[in-house]
Amino acid sequence: MTSLTDAPAPVAGLPATGAARQVWRRLRTRPAALVSAAVLLLLVLLALAAPLLAALEGQDPHTYHDDLVDSARGGVPYGAFGGASADHWLGVEPGTGRDLFVRLLHGARISLLVAVGATAVQILIGVLVGLAAGLGGRWLDGLLSRLTDVLVALPMLVLALALTAVVPRDFPRPLLLILVIGLLGWAYTSRIVRAQTLTLRSLDFVAASRLAGSGRWRTARRELLPSLAAPVITYAAISFPTNIVVEASLSFLGVGVTPPTPSWGQMLSTAQTWFRADPAYVLLPAGLLFVTVLAFTVLGDAVRTALDPREASRLRVGTRKESRRASRAGSLKEASR
Amino acid sequence: MTESPLVEVSDLTVEFEREAGAVRAVDGLSFTLGEGRALALVGESGSGKSTVAGALLGLHRGTGARVGGSVRVGGIDVASAGPAELRRLRGGVAAMVFQDPLSALDPYYAVGDQIAEVYRIHHPVSRRAARARAVEVLGRVGIPDTARRSRSRPHEFSGGMRQRALLAMALACEPKLLVADEPTTALDVTVQAQILDLLHELRRETGTALLLVTHDVGVAAESVDEVLVMRDGREVERGPVAGVLGAPSAPYTRALLSAVPRLDGPVRTPAEMGETLLEAADLRREFGRGKAAVAAVDGVSLTVRSGETLGVVGESGSGKTTLGRMLVRLLDPTGGELRYRGTRIGSLPERELRPYRRELQMVFQDPVASLNPRRSVGESIADPLRVAGERNETRIRGRVRELLDRVGLDPDRYEAYPHEFSGGQRQRVGIARALAAEPRLIVCDEPVSALDVTTQAQVTALLAELQAELGLGLVFIAHDLAVVRQVSDRVAVMRGGRIVEQGTVAEVYGAPQDPYTRQLLAAVPSLDPVRAAERRGRRQELAAA
């Protein structure tokens, strides 16, 4: 227990560091969560260090190697596993002979940035709007819900095309993508949050918070957000891969990142037909994407669980396995006494 | 060779893992309970009673709690029973009535369906038959208009009704052992008497054994053969009910008994007339629209002055909670007028109500639902302080510790979460939170019904102290007539949404005018088991007549 004197100041958004520390303590005991976090960290580091690693391999993401692909056969790389060699660790891209290893790393930068950014925007707006709709009066709820409807029904294509036409060309593309995907994709979150809020707000602890004089906003932040964290985190972990795929489709329509900058989405969409002729070309981005998604999901799940204080101990009847573990613990205890 | 007893507990130890280290909630407890016998676990809040009850059904399995010793129920070793056996034990052999009635029912299903579902687990009957059984048992626990009410969802029930529904669920299964964890805390005396009589009758008819967990010595006196007094997870005293209650040997038991409020105990010296805080005139509240409308509160007028306690008693479902929630404007009245210090607050929009919010507090009836399971109790209590603009973390913590201490909780449990507390402890957290706002008026909805008498005495004393100190106005909703008498200056008796009688304590208790009030007074349980039996006989005669 923290002593009074060294009690740290609370972090914004979280009730107190005490809680944050507890969450961390619970997380620490889950190997899967730690592995996932490590994987994600590694990916981020790899992405950040892309130029360094490229230098190490002696390649860059843009140089063509026409001699490494078989022009007569559609540009499929010579050699096994997509032309992997000492010079090109993961082989080369069909058609151009560009180094895949470096492109994957550079692609990670854009994809992670866009997907994380867009997910963050979606969650942020979604939670705010959902809370406001769930807590606000009828009018606000009606207004926001209708606004959500409008945005759900507005095809991303139309908006993306219009926006790319209006926004100056030197406006950073990743940012534009984050905005487009983020601005049109928050409806899910907001619907979930609104639904949960409607249920939660009838509970006594929300009433108690009202009595404490908290405004709606404060009630939302202190009482509802912690309970909303679970579905929102789950949803965020799901949105992430979807956003990478959305980025791919937007690249398809020419409103994605500008070539020759690589992104996983762009690689995936060009790799579409190659899965028989050059499986490595498809498997590499798909595999990386999958690992990322898996890590996100596992970590998200762990955080979700760790956020629930009841999870640690509660009157709950466990599955068989858990009960065995518990009884073992009990007998151990006895033996030690 | 004698047949082994129905329940055999030996050297039971339960430890809970907490962030700060393990807590031993039950420590080396042993007891047996024969078929058809009744045992009461009595003890102060947090003494481990509910934990013991849970252990009988193996509810700690798989929760991370460490259970030592052995528990056998109906020949089943609870710790090692296989899943099928465990399922048979639960509900089939032993049925449990949980302490927190609001959260113990699934909010999504009709009450009757939930009972029917559980019934069908242990009795292979048709859905329809199970429904019929549900309606039947609901009737037995005194739910009026059973066929219709069985289709209601839990949130449409009052606290007491929910508790009765849970009891009905247990009864439906016809178990050999009924584990009842505070089954009557939310019930008014008449219904409580009814339930206790019912339990009694059941035991006589079906030979069900009863493990009654209660802090109310009176309830124990009426219903059981043996009493086990617990403190800090250990046995203090055990023996036949007459012996333990009549001639307690342990000093703790004696202290416990002496703290029980009595109808003939001392009353408060009426407070001086302070300023009028709340004034309600013809207050009404309906639920539902059109034909389905129910008037939960039907034209209530009352006033509360500062420094004064208004007791509100009445049967379960009479509208006490609804009234209380309207008084602090958590519910919007559908009619009538409500003034707080002269301002009409009955229909003020939330924004304009804000300045008054902190001055009008409420202690909620259901301590589980009123605490956010995801926030530490310290944070919940600190909320009003933070809202008031306090930024200094050290001061906030200091104040919260002070409040925890005042309501009799360990000040170091700032970081603990609601689920780590016993029922009574949660109730006290609720009181601490209400106090943190430094209110002028508190509506206490059954604030002490979940508390053992000693804690109850502490809490009522605390409220009185604060009242004297700060000139608080209190609305004290309770079904325990003795407590109300002890703490109130004036009393209002509610029935069917109306106040049937209102007056000073002396008037209402001394010369009750309304027949209902008289009925209530007659139903107050007695501490003396012999007298309790006599009175039961008389009640049955009355009912038969």
Added chain:
Amino acid sequence: MTRFVLKRLAGAVLVLLALSVLVYALFYLAPGDPARLACGERCNPEQIAQVREQLGLNDSAFVQYLHFLQGVFTGRDYSTGTSVTHCDAPCLGLSYQNDQQVTQLVLERLPATASLALGAMVIWLLVGVGTGLLSALRRGGVTERALTVLTLAGTGTPVFILGLLLLMAVCAYLQWLPFPSYVPLGEDPEQWAWNMLLPWLTLGFFESAKYARLTRSSTLETLAEDHIRTFRAYGVGERSVVARHALRGAVPPVIAVSAVDLGSMFGGAVLTESLFGIPGLGKTLLDGVRTIDLPVVVGVVMVMGTAVVLANVLADLLYAAADRRVVLT
């Protein structure tokens, strides 16, 4: 409830109005000249001017929008040069590119899209909610891990790859099914179902991971509630506890998300539609956007908007039915 529905339908009108204004606005931001495109690549300026006049593109954006509204509410006459056609209310206009009445066009394409969306929804609800429940039930076990990996593989693989793989496997290698081509339900229900099977699976599998995760998470959430303890303490089997009680708590987020998905799928499943050659609204929309065919785009967006609103109304009704504590307003 009737009041609620009526109110929401009134809200729908607002949504549709807002949508149409938005699309008109975006249209004027987007590059490209529809008249030139409609005329053909080697039209001379006079011809283009004529087409522009005929399409009404010379009016101000505001006037054009008013004409659009007029068409929607009262119907409109269109001169196609060779003849005058009347377009009954609700008239969404004539396509710039092929002079078809958009209302008719959109209605023609609606059944295919609706088939796809509803069928896929059945799949994602079955598969998603099913696996979600199963993995909540078998938490921490091998089954749950396998299910997680499987469903995530669905989400992490873009539909265009997923669908193509399915096609290759089922139609090319195993030849279990012929390559799908859309058959209207009204024509031959059995063929309709067989031909829609792969698109349903593709889309359903792609979406189901989301539902599996949501279901799992909310189920676990509900499993932590106090009332679950009651049922366990009465010997209700774990399966029943999860399926009856925990699932119920998982319903609200699933309903909320389904409504959004269903609605947006009415214009959104472009990739699946083009991969499987389903003559649906998604493709129409894509073509409309590519050929700057404002009336078609507005038309599809209107249908989507209607679908979204209806799906939401339905979701709210279901939601209120699922959780009686929620009051419809």
Added chain:
Amino acid sequence: GPEDAGAKGGTSGKAAGAPQKGGTLTVLNNEAQSDFDPARLYTSGGGNVPSLVFRTLTTRNREAGAAGTQVVPDLATDTGRPNKDATEWTYTLKEGLKFEDGTAITSADIKYGIERSFAAELSGGAPYLRDWLVGGDTYQGPYKDKNGLASIVTPDARTIVFKLRKPEGEFPFVATQTQFAPVPKAKDTGAKYEEHPVSSGPYKVVENENDGEHLVLERNEHWDPKTDEERKAYPDKIDVKSGLDEAVINQRLATSSGADAAAVTTDTNLGPAELAQVGSDKALAARVGTGRFGFTNYIAFNPKVKPFDNPKVRQAVSYAVNRTSVVNAAGGSALAEPATTFLPEQKAFGFTAYDHFPAGKTGDPEKAKALLKEAGYPNGLTVTLLHSTAQNRTTSPEIATAVQEALGKAGITVKLDGQEPNSFNEKRWSVKDAPGFFLSRWGADWPAGGPFLAPIFDGRQIVTNGSNYNHAQLNDPAVNKEIDEINKLTDLKAAAARWGALDKKIGEQALDVPLFHPVYKRLVGKDVKNVVIGDWTGVLDVSLVAVK
């Protein structure tokens, strides 16, 4: 004419055995036949599917290879009789020609069909009639102008005479276009005509769903094979399914199960990945048809924009280009052939080899650098390349990136400006807004040098407020004059030689950098027989294909 014209063409392939009548031919296509009005079709020679329904005065010779570039009579008895200076062309209709309803086809029906194509509502066709016929520039079509077009004369039911403003030796080629298909005035429903155009060919439309996405054609009993030497019409029924994904089309043709065994595509090439796959499967490779359509993909300069006003800069770019990467980007050597001339490598166009700025296989960055230095850019320069975002492997990002990469080696930093297809086209076709440097392409309206060179280099064809294809805005009196001279020739061989020479001459100015000519590789189903691929369209001829 505009490139898409040719890009819509088809396949080839080979299954053994003599072709027989009967069966159903399935056509699996990506693009729907959304235009089915003869007035609105642009496609060379009436496209593939429409030419089953519409017969025209002349048509392309349905033979493989170079022979397929010849014009032959269709409804007419010959390919047209010019007057002395080729300003008047006379045609006589064969006897026994009938519409699908049995009524006879007359010269008035042909005149009416042409007149319709002048109506703005039915725009979309090629501009030649408008430019060539006397009064064509002002005529508004039969709906507005009831008097008709005086420069088309029908002295009797079988004779039709066209009066031109200037000599046009290639008129017989124009007469292959669907505007020359007969339309019975009584059956004309204006914009709705395309839903059920009246057939003069071997098949009639019995179903047209979803705006041309699904077409079913069945035999036209009133078509007399004796009047038609070109179309064989073996299958009884033709089922055109469009709106399919390209990868799916190729997969279906490869699998060739069920109805797909008798399937072809008229618009979908094998992609590079699929080619890699086909390369290792002999049976499959045998079903691939290869064809060439006159088409050139190139980098266009607008010399009005700096620094491309400087010929040295343009030459530097020409030297720097790496055609190997560009060809790879276009799908590899099986799908694209490097180009150094503007004219396609076919006799009919008058192909004359030249390579004024030899860049070798992979570019000559050193030479480019030297030229840049001379041009005053010793430290290189930065330019922006406009390209489209459409995935067409012609003006698409892949090509642009390959160019960017090669130019980078020569010290030219290329920024890419990818635009969505409509705005890409609007920009590059605009005289006002065209950037200095962009990707472009051109395809043949018919296999001759005229339609290939004139729109691109004739100064009088610079269109200031419409679509301009003379990207370089070249207005050289000598070039204009030579074009006029060649147009007078009715000897197509002689004309071809002069077109080739003209191309070579213009090439010296480095107004563009030819990149590559596409090659068509298309699969057919395993039961498909009589696959004939002529050089006119470069794709298999549906009217000759048999499935039995």
